[in-house]
Each structure stands twice: as structure tokens, then as C-alpha cells.
Amino acid sequence: MVPTNYYVILSAILFGLGVFAFVFKRNIITIFMSIELMLNAVNLAFVAFSQALGKLDGQVFVLFVIVVAAAEAAVGLGIIILIARNRQTLNVERVDLLKL
Amino acid sequence: MTAPLIVFFVLAALAVIGAVSLILQKHPIHSALSLIVVMIALAGLYLLLGAEFVAAVQIIVYGGAIMVLFVFVIMLLNAGIEEHTSVSKMAGPPGLLLVVALAGLIAATIVRSTDSIQSTLQTGEMSSSLGVSKTLGISNMIFKDFVYPFELTSFLILVAVLGATVLAQREKG
Numbered sequence: 086m087v088p089t090n091y092y093v094i095l096s097a098i099l100f101g102l103g104v105f106a107f108v109f110k111r112n113i114i115t116i117f118m119s120i121e122l123m124l125n126a127v128n129l130a131f132v133a134f135s136q137a138l139g140k141l142d143g144q145v146f147v148l149f150v151i152v153v154a155a156a157e158a159a160v161g162l163g164i165i166i167l168i169a170r171n172r173q174t175l176n177v178e179r180v181d182l183l184k185l
Numbered sequence: 186m187t188a189p190l191i192v193f194f195v196l197a198a199l200a201v202i203g204a205v206s207l208i209l210q211k212h213p214i215h216s217a218l219s220l221i222v223v224m225i226a227l228a229g230l231y232l233l234l235g236a237e238f239v240a241a242v243q244i245i246v247y248g249g250a251i252m253v254l255f256v257f258v259i260m261l262l263n264a265g266i267e268e269h270t271s272v273s274k275m276a277g278p279p280g281l282l283l284v285v286a287l288a289g290l291i292a293a294t295i296v297r298s299t300d301s302i303q304s305t306l307q308t309g310e311m312s313s314s315l316g317v318s319k320t321l322g323i324s325n326m327i328f329k330d331f332v333y334p335f336e337l338t339s340f341l342i343l344v345a346v347l348g349a350t351v352l353a354q355r356e357k358g
Contacts, residue, residue, distance in 0.1 A: 087193045089299060094292045095197045095230075099223070102204040104310065107338055108280055112267040114213045114259055118220050121251065122204060125239075128243075130295070131234030133209050137299070139321045145331055148323070151246050152338045156345035158251045161255045162258045163352035169262045176268060 092133030099126035113168065113175050117161050124154050192233055200226035213264045217255050224248045238320040 103126060104165025106119035128147045132162055203222035210216045223246045231240035327335050 086187075087189050090296050091193060091197075092234070093205060093295045093299065094231070094272045094351050095200065097292035097295070098201060100291065101284045102201070102208065104287060105281060106204075106208045107286040109208065109277055110267065112213050112214075112216075112264065113281065114262075114264055115207070115216045115267065118207065118213075118216055118255060121247070122207065122220060122223060125223065125247070128239075129227055129230060132231055132234050132236045132239055135236070139320065141326055144319075144323055145326045147239050148235075148242060148327070149331075149338060151242055153341065155246060156341050158254055159345045159349040160352070162254055163349040165258060166262065166353050175262060175264050177211055182339055 087173040089133050089137040093130055096126045096133065099123075099129065111176050111178060113165055113177050113180070116177065117158075117165065120161075121154060121158070124150060189233060193230070196226045196229045196233070199223075200230070211266045213259050213267070214256065217252060217259060220255075221248055221252050224252070235319065240322055 098121050102110060103123035105177070106122065107116055112115050128150055129146045131143040131147045131150070133143075135141060135147075165175070168180055172180055196293060200223050203219045203226060206219035207216045207223070210219060224243060228240045228243040228248070231237075
């Protein structure tokens with residue numbers, strides 16, 4: 086039996102790596118992928134606690150998170166296609182229309 | 186060291202290596218493939234946790250549908266190697282330090298709170314011991330306790346499909 090704490094620590098590590106990728110990467114698609122990584126890290130914590138508490142609520146939440154992630158991916162990638170078409174770049178530093 | 190612990194460490198190492206590779210790779214398609222490794226490793230961890238249905242959904246929806254969408258967009262936009270300015274390169278090391286602090290803070294907080302309720306955690310044994318399948322339990326919860334949120338997600342997906350279609354279509358004229 087693996088202790089729940091191990092899963093929680095792994096989840097925190099993956100979330101941290103996701104945050105780092107989110108702020109460090111410059112390609113808008115990779116930034117979007119790091120959001121998915123963070124969602125996955127949270128899902129792991131949900132399932133770990135669901136198992137530790139002996140209740141299925143956590144697993145049901147994970148299913149909802151996956152549904153929301155799928156919807157978010159569809160809309161987000163649509164926005165990325167729009168940005169790429171209008172600005173001819175995927176680098177977030179070149180998408181600075183709101184910058185003074 | 187017991188067998189589940191070994192499996193856990195192998196899968197955890199795979200997930201962390203995949204996540205690090207996502208950061209280190211320069212080309213977005215390589216980052217996408219690294220992310221798939223993370224997803225598969227997490228599916229294995231879900232199996233280890235006894236969440237078979239979530240593991241299957243993870244592979245089908247995340248590893249299959251969402252990542253195919255990403256790879257499609259990368260191909261469609263012909264995304265190249267990402268470029269870093271000197272300022273964004275400089276932000277790396279201090280950013281890494283702050284992120285390590287963040288992950289440590291999250292882990293320490295949650296681990297401490299789980300330790301304090303550990304005594305109650307031990308009593309909670311999975312309902313599968315009663316001979317009821319966990320997938321049956323999940324479907325019972327979704328269609329009974331969580332039926333309104335479940336119905337709302339269908340609206341969410343409808344809105345997302347409409348939004349994606351409107352955003353990605355070419356402007357007329």
C-alpha cells in the first residue's frame with residue numbers, strides 16, 4: 086500500500102513543474118499544455134484522497150475536471166488559431182496589443 | 186520494498202521526467218509527446234489507486250482526444266522552435282527557485298493536514314470491499330447525487346463547441 090502522502094507530494098511536484106512551464110515557456114501552445122499538466126496534477130490529488138477517504142466523490146470530481154479541460158482545450162485552441170492567423174506568430178512576447 | 190511501492194516510484198519518475206522534458210524541449214511537438222508520457226504515467230497511478238474508470242477516461246480523453254487536438258493545431262499552424270529573449274532566459278533560475286518553494290509549500294501544507302486527520306483516514310475502507318464495483322458506484326453518484334452538475338456539463342460542451350466553431354471560422358468578405 087502506497088501512503089497517500091507520496092501521491093500528494095508527487096502531485097505538488099507536477100503542479101510546480103506546470104507553473105514553471107507556464108511562466109517560462111514562450112510558445113503559446115506549450116503554455117496551454119502546461120495548464121493541462123497542472124489540471125492533471127490536481128486530478129492525481131483528487132483520486133489519492135478519494136482512495137484515502139474511501140469515498141468516490143473525488144473520482145466524480147476528476148471526471149468533471151476532465152470534461153471542463155476538454156471544453157477548455159477546444160476553445161483555447163480556437164483562440165490560438167485566431168492569434169496565429171492575425172499576428173503570424175505563436176510567441177507570447179509578440180502578442181502585446183494591450184501593452185502601452 | 187513492496188511491489189506497489191516499486192510500481193509507484195517507476196510511474197512517478199516517468200511522470201516527473203515527462204514534465205521536465207516538457208519544459209526542456211524546444212519544439213512544441215516534442216513537448217506534446219512528453220505530455221502524453223505524463224498522462225500515461227498518471228493513468229497507471231490511477232490504476233494503482235484502484236480507480237480503473239478514471240484511468241480509462243484519462244487515456245481515452247486526455248491521451249487520445251485532447252492531445253490529438255494539440256498535435257493537430259501544432260501541425261496546422263506549423264509551429265516552429267520557440268525563441269527566448271535574453272530577459273525571459275534570465276527569469277529562469279529565480280523562477281525555478283520560487284516554483285520549488287511553491288511546490289514545497291503546497292506539499293507541506295497538505296501533508297501536515299492529512300497527518301492530523303490520519304486517524305480518521307484509516308477507518309475509511311474502499312466500498313469495493315462490499316463487493317460493489319467502483320465504476321457502478323461512480324455511475325450511481327453521477328446520475329443521482331451529481332445529476333444537475335452532470336447535465337450542466339452538457340451545456341458547457343455545447344457552448345465550447347459553438348465557441349470553437351465561431352472562433353476558428355474564416356471571416357467572410
